[in-house]
Amino acid sequence: MTSTPIIAERKPAMVELEAGKTYFWCACGRSKNQPLCDGSHKGTEFTPVKFTADQEKRAALCQCKHTTKVPFCDRSHDKLD
Numbered sequence: 001m002t003s004t005p006i007i008a009e010r011k012p013a014m015v016e017l018e019a020g021k022t023y024f025w026c027a028c029g030r031s032k033n034q035p036l037c038d039g040s041h042k043g044t045e046f047t048p049v050k051f052t053a054d055q056e057k058r059a060a061l062c063q064c065k066h067t068t069k070v071p072f073c074d075r076s077h078d079k080l081d
Contacts, residue, residue, distance in 0.1 A: 012073035025071035
């Protein structure tokens with residue numbers, strides 16, 4: 001049985017990514033440091049998603065946790081109840 005992540009926000013977080021820097025995107029929705037992981041997933045079946053920015057850029061990271069383009073927003077939040 002798969003748990004459903006908590007919807008942290010129904011809009012993306014605009015984040016300045018640094019080229020070559022590794023980030024851990026929160027997949028559970030529990031982090032107080034949205035959209036990035038703060039370890040709040042411990043004790044759940046969720047694990048953060050590790051990614052490295054390929055270039056310096058401003059990016060829209062998903063906070064509804066339902067994107068199909070993890071960790072980036074694909075506007076899935078528009079379809080949530």
